[in-house]
Amino acid sequence: MFATVDPLTGGLIWEVQGQKEKEQKEKTKVKYVEIKDVNVQFNPRPSRLSLEEKIKLLEPIGEELIHKDELINLLKNKTFPICYDGFEPSGRMHIAQGLLRALNVNRLVDAGCIFIFWVADWFALLNNKMGGDLNKIKNVGRYFIEVWKAAGMKMHNVKFLWASDEINKRPNDYWLRVLDLARKFNVSRIKRCGQIMGRNDDEQDDKMAVAQLFYPCMQCNDIFFLEADICQLGMDQRKVNMLAREYADKSTDAYKPIIMSHHMMMGLLEGQAKMSKSDLNSAIFMEDSAEDVKRKIKCAYCPPQITKDNPVLDYTKEIIFGWRNKLQILRKPENGGDKEYTTYAELEADFVSGALHPGDLKPAVTQVLNELIQPVRDHFAKDPEARALLQEIRSYQVTK
Template sequence: MAAQLSPDEKLHLITRNLQEVLGEDRLRQVLQEREVRVYWGTATTGKPHVAYFVPMSKIADFLKAGCEVTVLFADLHAFLDNMKAPWELLELRTKYYQEIIKAMLESIGVPLEKLKFVKGTEYQLSREYTLDVYRMSSMMTEHDAKKAGAEVVKQVEHPLLSGLLYPGLQALDEEYLKADAQFGGIDQRKIFTLAEKYLPYLGYAKRAHLMNPMIPGLTGTKMSSSEEESKIDLLDSKEDLKKKLKKAFCEPGNIQNNGILAFVKYVLFPLRGGFSIKRDAKWGGDKVYTVFEEVEKDFAEELIHPGDLKASVEEALNALMEPIRKKFQTDELRKLTNSAYPPTNTKGAGKGAKAGGDDEELAPSKLDIRVGKIVSVEKHPDADSLYLEKIDVGEAEPRTVVSGLVAYISQEELQDRMVLVLCNLKPQKMRGIESQAMLLCASIEGEPRRVEPLDPPEGSTPGDRAFVKGYEAGKPDERLNPKKKVWEKLQVDLKISEECVAQWKDNLLMTKLGQITCKTLKGGNIS
């Protein structure tokens, strides 16, 4: 197919659905002479999840465009990144990545014989490469190295020197793999610009860089291997897949930070050329879409129900995952999986204990939850399903909060109501307006979904602090680090008791005046 394409057609395939391309002119020049050599690297750390289908679908595009594609299993990088892969597990995790990624590529019909698979340690321990690492370290500033790795290398209070080496090694990979372009996520942009700056200092050519968007996970934030609630593992059962999709963030009409829609756009459309919504005839029956923008438009206008979208994506995902599940049912691959990712024993972990792995201690005292009073509420000008609320949380000015409560509670009921507000999330734009906090609600999934704002104790005033009983000590973070998914991890254990009382792991959520409650949603979740 690629031989029949013009250079412009090949360039279109190479660059479609990317968030950014650096050096497109260099790619255009190469295509006038020969096929482009692209490399994609993945550090062999946590288990790959379904978001990996996004780079897999781009690898399929590269091959259709005639590119020579190298897949790098960056085992040494995995160790350097704050030892996310312990040395004793490094080889096992690399083998797991090789098997799972080959299975993914086979499931979407990518011929493996057209790909080159390389392990980083096959060449990164050579005399020549090591000398280049020393040469680069004599030119690169600590500031540049730290800045380059900020979005990729795990950030800790006392960083290891290895994290500063990581970006330089990734830059050198472009030369040693003889690539014309490196492909990765937009979170690697600073490493890519570091490569463009420093490779010429060593006498090596500047490469092009192709960047995928980071698709949201199930909680509305970046899908992460380290955050169980945000991702679907490639080996999840059909039952687990259904359960996770059912809980996934997918507000009616809200197309922002919607991981379900993002998967349709960046995986299903490139691979299948379209998408089918399966639904009952009384709701319009099945509908086939050939343009993603029409799916997005219909969802924004609430012509597609979140339940129908999730069910249709579930069916498509099962079709992609079933060949991978079957391959990993063999004794050999089951043993490999358990050896590369041994289960963590968390029994007996009391207060103050780590939950296992390399996660830092998480305590609910990190959350800045306050009593607020809604002083005004109106419809979002660009989204019928969203309210804009001004909420007094005890500060000089009320905070602007965007919430998806239109379907559940009227403006009149919200006006002047006392509520609970999470105040230290990173502000996020929702349909063009920045939301500066999150209004906390109880909810129960089902048809229909039921949602109620939490109620502070009688006599509360704006700015009163909420806390979990037994965790009164500790100061809330000024702003929760979105990379560490503090809220997402703590939120999993926030529930409503059978007495309609808010709790975290069976500990009361309260203010100095008493318990925080909701009116009717026994056993609900808090989000």
């Protein structure tokens, strides 16, 4: 028998003991699901819409748009504007990430844009998602892509790029600008971007990891590294996108990206300004069963005649009328009879007046949501690889 030195403890590991430890590590190691060519459908097509039609199509995306005149000029002069969104692979996907994201991407694709998804695996590692296990992170990234494909995202103008792969292809280009960004802004300005990592202001103290200072500089640089014309992310990412515009004023070779920030959907329970993956009742997930959807909507906060902080109305406006442009309410004659709404404004007016009751709205919302996510359920039920991937993802513990 012979022994080796344990690099962590300095003690001796005998051959038999070392073999057992090695076997145990292999047994518990997370397997990385090999990814096929996720961009096999990428084949860019230009838009046939007029400039006016493109603007009308894109305006609903942005809860905030900086700036409309810049967007008009871009669409007028570039056949394939580049849009980007970076996402941390972390846990299961809720419908804001699934249905709302697919809806907005399809609008941009129809306007002739190429949409680049930056699969931010290294960023998830920096933010300690999935316990910092890179194999888990990559598996979740694959799961996200599978969901979007099944949900009806128009893939011909969509490209997925893995941050770890792309940065390693051009490390000098990437890291030099990250260093330049770090030089041009102070710690206070960078810490103000903490919201992009899902961190509250209260968490930005001396206990924060240094990695969380790297993160905003890296995300800001992604915009220039990918040569993105439009940053199409949520309102929670606004601060780092504005940092990119500020950096352009301080740099001789950077341009100001257009910022198109979409609405952040509420959690289903009272007082939840944002959906939470760690609270399974806070959101509907893209492969939830029909029974799950029915139960969650039935229990959702939806006070009669109140629109403020009402998540059921939020779902109705952002998702139902985004995908369908109509909603059929089925009621008994004594409750007003059936009615079809073709605009959200009309539905909201009836809700405020009391003509539409939550008890009638909720079943209608449930039915449409189930119809919209049924293709995703079918994909994960019928495709063996997708089914195995989902089972793997469900075994992971979600970390903040």
